[in-house]
Amino acid sequence: MLTILALLALALVLMVIAPAILTRGCWQVMHPRTALALWYGSFLLGCSALAASMIFAVLSGINAGHAQSPPEAIFLTILAWMTLAITGGFIAFIAMSSEPILRSYKRSTAQITPLIHSQEERSRFILARFHSDEYVACTFPGREPLIVVSSALEDALTPPQFQAVLAHEYAHLRQRHGWITRIAEINALCVPRLAAGRSLLRATLLLVELIADDTAARQAGPVHLANALSRLGHLSGDDGMEFRAQRIAQQRWSRRRRVVPATLKTS
Helix, strand or coil: CCHHHHHHHHHHHHHHHHHHCCCCCCHHHHHHHHHHHHHHHHHHHHHHHHHHHHHHHHHHHHHHHCCCCCCHHHHHHHHHHHHHHHHHHHHHHHHHHHHHHHHHHHHHHHHHHHEEEEEEEECCEEEEEEECCCCEEECCCCCCCEEEEEEEHHHHHCHHHHHHHHHHHHHHHHHHHHHHHHHHHHHHCCCCCCCCHHHEEEEEEHHHHHHHHHHHHHHHHHHHHHHHHHHHHHHHHCCCHHHHHHHHHHCCCCCCCCCCCCCCCCC
């Protein structure tokens, strides 16, 4: 019983208290990869501790015949059945909560796919273009990953700046940011009243963008990425892009510029 309580306390600390500590200060902005690793390390360890407490509760019920007294045996049996019921309900709730997210993803795909007027095959993804007055660049992972860009975005940028945007979007694909974001969205839906769930989602949405920015800056050049973000932020009125542009511009980068991977070169 003490083991179960200790594991529940550990899960509480890792999943509820740790996020409040990790959000203190502004260090996450300059070290997004470390911040994301700490966030999800804490979250996954908390989930593991919670799962372990449930396993111990079920095992205690199975071994209730070895309890020291009949009341204790009855209590352990009831605890085991309650744990199984809660686990089943939680799994069903997760499945139900994930459906709106999957439907939203399919809706987005269905809305953009008919607008695509040209596709260009790259070695690891397909670059798709569509006509729009909005400044759009997004990714669709899958067997044939897509990077979709609007005509307005491509027309607004110079070729090196556009290349930097492609590098940013490719970083999302290569580093599986879509799956990470989906985990945070499902978690926020499962615990809508807990600030920790909302904080994890907000942090994930910001940190994956900053991580992709850093990757793109190293590949396509920080100047081109900062100028692209500043240009798009000015045209769209997005202060977040202006902030990201300033962040890139204020960092120190190696003087030796990396060569852009062949997967990102224009044909």
